[in-house]
Amino acid sequence: xxxxxxxxxxxxxxxxxxxxxxxxxxxxxxxxxxxxxxxxxxxxxxxxxxxxxxxxxxxxxxxxxxxxxxxxxxxxxxxxxxxxxxxxxxxxxxxxxxxxxxxxxxxxxxxxxxxxxxxxxxxxxxxxxxxxxxxxxxxxxxxxxxxxxxxxxxxxxxxxxxxxxxxxxxxxxxxxxxxxxxxxxxxxxxxxxxxxxxxxxxxxxxxxxxxxxxxxxxxxxxxxxxxxxxxxxxxxxxxxxxxxxxxxxxxxxxxxxxxxxxxxxxxxxxxxxxxxxxxxxxxxxxxxxxxxxxxxxxxxxxxxxxxxxxxxxxxxxxxxxxxxxxxxxxxxxxxxxxxxxxxxxxxxxxxxxxxxxxxxxxxxxxxxxxxxxxxxxxxxxxxxxxxxxxxxxxxxxxxxxxxxxxxxxxxxxxxxxxxxxxxxxxxxxxxxxxxxxxxxxxxxxxxxxxxxxxxxxxxxxxxxxxxxxxxxxxxxxxxxxxxxxxxxxxxxxxxxxxxxxxxxxxxxxxxxxxxxxxxxxxxxxxxxxxxxxxxxxxxxxxxxxxxxxxxxxxxxxxxxxxxxxxx
Amino acid sequence: xxxxxxxxxxxxxxxxxxxxxxxxxxxxxxxxxxxxxxxxxxxxxxxxxxxxxxxxxxxxxxxxxxxxxxxxxxxxxxxxxxxxxxxxxxxxxxxxxxxxxxxxxxxxxxxxxxxxxxxxxxxxxxxxxxxxxxxxxxxxxxxxxxxxxxxxxxxxxxxxxxxxxxxxxxxxxxxxxxxxxxxxxxxxxxxxxxxxx
Numbered sequence: 001x002x003x004x005x006x007x008x009x010x011x012x013x014x015x016x017x018x019x020x021x022x023x024x025x026x027x028x029x030x031x032x033x034x035x036x037x038x039x040x041x042x043x044x045x046x047x048x049x050x051x052x053x054x055x056x057x058x059x060x061x062x063x064x065x066x067x068x069x070x071x072x073x074x075x076x077x078x079x080x081x082x083x084x085x086x087x088x089x090x091x092x093x094x095x096x097x098x099x100x101x102x103x104x105x106x107x108x109x110x111x112x113x114x115x116x117x118x119x120x121x122x123x124x125x126x127x128x129x130x131x132x133x134x135x136x137x138x139x140x141x142x143x144x145x146x147x148x149x150x151x152x153x154x155x156x157x158x159x160x161x162x163x164x165x166x167x168x169x170x171x172x173x174x175x176x177x178x179x180x181x182x183x184x185x186x187x188x189x190x191x192x193x194x195x196x197x198x199x200x201x202x203x204x205x206x207x208x209x210x211x212x213x214x215x216x217x218x219x220x221x222x223x224x225x226x227x228x229x230x231x232x233x234x235x236x237x238x239x240x241x242x243x244x245x246x247x248x249x250x251x252x253x254x255x256x257x258x259x260x261x262x263x264x265x266x267x268x269x270x271x272x273x274x275x276x277x278x279x280x281x282x283x284x285x286x287x288x289x290x291x292x293x294x295x296x297x298x299x300x301x302x303x304x305x306x307x308x309x310x311x312x313x314x315x316x317x318x319x320x321x322x323x324x325x326x327x328x329x330x331x332x333x334x335x336x337x338x339x340x341x342x343x344x345x346x347x348x349x350x351x352x353x354x355x356x357x358x359x360x361x362x363x364x365x366x367x368x369x370x371x372x373x374x375x376x377x378x379x380x381x382x383x384x385x386x387x388x389x390x391x392x393x394x395x396x397x398x399x400x401x402x403x404x405x406x407x408x409x410x411x412x413x414x415x416x417x418x419x420x421x422x423x424x425x426x427x428x429x430x431x432x433x434x435x436x437x438x439x440x441x442x443x444x445x446x447x448x449x450x451x452x453x454x455x456x457x458x459x460x461x462x463x464x465x466x467x468x469x470x471x472x473x474x475x476x477x478x479x480x481x482x483x484x485x486x487x488x489x490x491x492x493x494x495x496x497x498x499x500x501x502x503x504x505x506x507x508x509x510x511x512x513x514x515x516x517x518x519x520x521x522x523x524x525x526x527x528x529x530x531x532x533x534x535x536x537x538x539x540x541x542x543x544x545x546x547x548x549x550x551x552x553x554x555x556x557x558x559x560x561x562x563x564x565x566x567x
Numbered sequence: 568x569x570x571x572x573x574x575x576x577x578x579x580x581x582x583x584x585x586x587x588x589x590x591x592x593x594x595x596x597x598x599x600x601x602x603x604x605x606x607x608x609x610x611x612x613x614x615x616x617x618x619x620x621x622x623x624x625x626x627x628x629x630x631x632x633x634x635x636x637x638x639x640x641x642x643x644x645x646x647x648x649x650x651x652x653x654x655x656x657x658x659x660x661x662x663x664x665x666x667x668x669x670x671x672x673x674x675x676x677x678x679x680x681x682x683x684x685x686x687x688x689x690x691x692x693x694x695x696x697x698x699x700x701x702x703x704x705x706x707x708x709x710x711x712x713x714x715x716x717x718x719x720x721x722x723x724x725x726x727x728x729x730x731x732x733x734x735x736x737x738x739x740x741x742x743x744x745x746x747x748x749x750x751x752x753x754x755x756x757x758x759x760x761x762x763x764x
Contacts, residue, residue, distance in 0.1 A: 004736065004740050007740045008740055008741065011740065045589070049582065049585050052581055052585060053577060053578045053581035053582050053585065054577050054578060054581070055578050055582075064571055065571045065574070065575075068571040068572055068575055069571070069574075069575040069578065069579070072572070072575040072576065072579040073575070073578070073579045073582060073583070075579075076579040076580055076583045077583055080583050080587065123653065123654075123655075125651075125652050125653070125654065126652060126653065134591050134592065134595040135587060135591035135592060136591075138590060138591055138594070138595060139586060139587055139590045139591040142586070142590045143586060143590070171578055171582065175582075178586070178590070183590070183594065186594070187594075187597075187598070190598045190601075190602070191598075191601060191602070191605070194598075194601075194602040194605070194606045194609055194610050195605070195606050195609060196609070197609045197613045197626070197627045198609070199609070199610055199611065199612045200598055200599050200602035200603070200610045201599060201602070201603065201610055201611055201612075202599060203611070205651075205652070206612060206614065206622060207622065208614075208622050208623060208624055208625070208630065208651075209621055209622065209623055210623065210624060210630040210631065211623060211624065211630070211632070211637070211749065211752055211753065211756070212630075212631065212632060212633065212634055212637065214630075214631060216624075216630050216631070216649060216650075216651050217650075217651045217652050218612060218625060218628060218651040219651060219652055220611065220612045222595045222598070222599055224598065224602060224610075225594060225595040225598040225599070226595070240654050240696075241653070241654045241655055242654040242655060242656060242695055242696045242697070245654075245656070245694070245695030245696040246654050246696045246698065247625075247627045247628045247629065247696060247698055247699070247700055248612070248627060248628060251613075251627045252737065252742065253736065253737045253741035253742025253743075254737050254738070254741055254742075256741075256742070257741055309688070310661045312661065312662065312666075312667055313666075313667070313670055313688075316667070316670055316671050316674050317674050317678075317685060317686060318670070318674065318685060318686050318688050318691060319685040319688065320685075320687070320688035321688065322661070322688075322692075323688045323689045323692040324656075324657065324659065324661075324666065324692040324693060325656040325657065325658070325692075325693065325694070325695045326692075326694065326695055327694050327695050327696060327699050327701070328641075328689050328694070328699055328701035328702060328703055328743060328745050329699075329700075329701050329742050329743065329745055330742060330743070331742060331743035334741075334742065335695075350695070351695065352656075352695045353656035353657070353658055353695045355656070355658040355659075355660060356656060356657060356658060356659055356660065356661070356666075356693075357661075358661050359660075359661055359662070449658055449659075450658075450659065450660040450662075450663050451663070451664075452662060453662075454660035454661070454662055454663065457660070458660075474658070474660075475655075475656065475658050476658030476659070476660070557660065557661065557662055560662045561661045561662050565662060566662050566663065566664040566666075566667050567662055567663065567664060
């Protein structure tokens with residue numbers, strides 16, 4: 001570990017803390033449906049969209065209607081992308097002349113991008129045409145992110161409204177977030193990425209005669225426009241197979257920093273927006289503090305392990321940290337930081353190969369996802385996932401003092417707790433269930449590249465990443481098979497929508513409640529005790545559920561590594 | 568519930584089409600127009616051309632150097648090495664026998680070439696992309712004696728060349744000290760003793 005590495009990590013957090021309130025304020029304006037300066041330019045687009053689609057943006061929706069409209073929109077998008085991928089061979093914008101994408105791969109990819117997972121069973125350069133990248137995939141990067149933020153808004157309204165029957169309008173939320181937040185930021189980010197060497201062209205392959213006289217083919221394409229939203233929307237689906245490790249996606253240390261900042265930017269802002277929405281910004285800062293404690297702990301472990309390196313290789317006469325799967329221009333600190341950022345958020349972009357991390361260095365990204373990606377988390381999904389844990393935490397606090405728990409002025413009763421547990425339980429059920437199945441089925445065992453405990457880690461990581469809608473991988477796993485494409489597709493769908501629907505039900509149930517003013521007996525949810533309780537609940541739920549699986553995978557792998565055992 | 572569903576049909580279909588046009592076609596094409604106008608070199612891959620206009624590489628992406636006359640690049644798992652259409656890391660885990668075997672062979676090869684002491688770690692590990700354009704200064708300097716010998720140059724001159732091509736962290740704390748291997752080898756060729764045969 002170097003001082004420079006720690007400066008990077010703390011500068012990264014410092015920049016984000018400085019941006020939290022401005023971004024939160026902007027999000028709050030969208031949450032309230034207020035006019036922004038951008039309305040002068042994009043307002044006509046917004047109203048034109050509503051007119052053509054027959055939408056009344058002021059029509060308030062019950063939680064059921066909000067859920068049905070959101071689901072049907074996402075399902076239509078899913079079918080659209082499936083069609084674009086299947087028809088790739090006959091559609092234009094295909095300079096490489098690629099064939100249509102196969103059935104199970106199209107199924108997997110369409111779900112993957114709809115659910116904001118962006119798991120890549122395919123290698124972008126060898127599978128996807130320029131049109132597929134733009135029309136099939138980039139559009140989801142915007143709309144799955146907008147869906148996530150809209151859902152967070154809906155839950156915020158559940159806490160903020162009193163005796164109400166509605167939680168907002170899905171179309172208005174999703175459209176405003178797309179037009180006034182995601183699109184303008186992406187325009188700026190795209191220009192920045194292009195200036196730094198990320199290609200943006202409709203051309204295909206360029207042939208290079210290398211200095212040694214060999215032939216190398218380089219693939220170009222509309223990379224920068226995809227890159228901008230890939231990170232800002234915590235999607236993570238790259239243009240190329242290796243994602244942000246590819247020099248064309250992430251050419252230097254500055255683009256790398258901006259990519260990491262983009263992943264967390266909206267998530268940080270939303271904590272502030274939540275506080276503002278419920279009338280006390282300290283509620284937001286308390287949530288952010290709990291998230292940051294978990295984040296800094298994770299980064300420290302991964303950075304420490306990666307900088308310490310692999311003792312098996314040290315015995316061969318090498319010194320230094322673990323550089324297998326890492327790029328020289330980023331080095332160990334920026335690669336470790338990126339890996340923890342991308343899995344704390346539900347991004348899944350990678351700038352280094354997590355499969356080749358040291359055993360414990362790679363366990364932290366895995367554990368981040370198993371916690372439900374509530375450490376900052378995906379845009380929208382992070383904060384609503386975190387609020388589910390907050391409900392659980394006030395419930396536990398209520399049990400300890402023997403009072404009906406309250407949170408930000410709302411009584412938390414049996415219905416909310418049951419729904420929160422239902423949503424949280426989908427993670428262990430699907431992750432552990434599907435991992436167990438794949439660890440005994442022949443088609444599942446054909447997947448891992450590595451042998452021994454690390455092979456098990458590859459399977460566990462895949463299902464964790466799918467259910468948590470992350471999309472990063474221990475990429476040694478051969479996942480482009482009917483078994484994995486199918487199961488992972490189902491896992492991604494369950495992990496997204498089986499959390500969202502109970503969450504919206506909670507929003508509806510909370511909105512209907514009266515406001516309960518804070519009294520002397522209320523458990524304060526802004527101080528250090530609350531932050532500690534939140535961190536404790538998240539670690540206990542995540543730890544107790546997943547520790548056995550981690551013991552079989554990364555922990556066994558670590559013990560093998562320090563004792564020099566190879567497989 | 569039924570009314571919830573039917574009221575969603577038209578918005579779902581029309582909004583999908585409208586957003587597809589705006590975000591899937593309008594946005595990337597507008598960005599392509601802006602990129603091609605403002606930064607044509609970068610938008611087209613930061614390509615390097617020789618005096619005859621032939622493309623010999625990109626300042627951004629790495630290419631394979633395996634000849635003993637050049638500074639060699641890191642091991643690559645992209646296709647047969649530095650395949651621009653098949654970016655990939657090795658994905659070998661820390662306890663993989665295949666990783667140990669590969670590293671052991673590379674360490675022995677480097678030691679046979681005259682690298683003394685510890686071998687710089689990036690020189691014997693595969694990068695994440697398989698297209699890493701850089702080496703650490705240590706990994707370049709470790710190859711200086713071999714290159715000096717083959718090219719008949721004083722070793723101090725080769726080392727000075729590495730130092731001249733080394734770039735520090737951006738803004739003082741972003742990234743690592745690094746040398747772009749293609750730029751370094753181009754500078755090496757300019758130093759005299761002609762290109763590889």
